[in-house]
Amino acid sequence: MVSLDDLVGPLLPSVDFGEAEWSLTVEHLLSHRGGWQGDWSLFNAPASHDTSSLSTLVIRAREVPRHSPPGGPVSYDNFGYCVAGALVEALTGAVPVLFCEVNVRPRNDTSLAFHAAIGFREVGQQDTDGGAKRVSLLALDL
Numbered sequence: 001m002v003s004l005d006d007l008v009g010p011l012l013p014s015v016d017f018g019e020a021e022w023s024l025t026v027e028h029l030l031s032h033r034g035g036w037q038g039d040w041s042l043f044n045a046p047a048s049h050d051t052s053s054l055s056t057l058v059i060r061a062r063e064v065p066r067h068s069p070p071g072g073p074v075s076y077d078n079f080g081y082c083v084a085g086a087l088v089e090a091l092t093g094a095v096p097v098l099f100c101e102v103n104v105r106p107r108n109d110t111s112l113a114f115h116a117a118i119g120f121r122e123v124g125q126q127d128t129d130g131g132a133k134r135v136s137l138l139a140l141d142l
Contacts, residue, residue, distance in 0.1 A: 002087070003026065004025065004030070005025055007024065007025060008024045008026060008028075009022060009024060011091070012058070015059055015083070016061060017062070018061075018062050019069070020034070020035060020066075020070050023069060023070045023071065024070040026084070026087070028070045028071055028080065029081065029087070030081075030084060031074065032074045032077065032080055033070065033072060033073070033075075033080075034070050034077070034079065034080035034083070035066045035067060035069050035072050035075075036065065036067070036077040036080060037064075037067040037075060037077060038065065038077055039076075041057060041064070041077070041079040041082050042114065045118070054085050054089060054095070057082055058083055058085075061083065064077075064079050076101075078100050085097075085098055097139050097140065099123075099138065099139050099140075100137075101126075101135040101136065102136050102138060103133055103134070103136075104125065104135060105134035119140050119141075120139065120140045121138065121139055122138055123139045124137040
């Protein structure tokens with residue numbers, strides 16, 4: 001069993017998280033507070049979608065630009081969710097589905113088109129920020 005307070009580094013010993021190794025928690029991954037900057041993972045994702053794609057991306061953790069140490073401000077960077085997927089895979093042996101969210105209010109047509117082009121499908125929508133925003137919840141079977 002993994003808890004939100006568990007450190008990610010010891011759970012993924014093959015990934016070099018640099019200085020974040022002893023402060024990055026599961027909660028940071030799931031709350032977009034891992035400290036990574038921007039959508040690096042979207043533009044550096046492997047071209048293939050085979051069972052090694054996720055590990056090929058996550059192993060590059062040290063290359064991902066950081067804006068703060070883990071636990072800092074929220075940043076919708078998607079890389080934290082990639083790491084969370086790798087963690088699920090490492091703990092269960094099952095290849096996970098990759099999830100992300102994209103604004104539909106205010107609308108982000110560029111991001112919606114990008115995600116559609118690489119095979120994401122919508123699995124739902126939800127309001128965020130007290131209803132100020134609405135996001136499309138997208139999934140990609142890896």
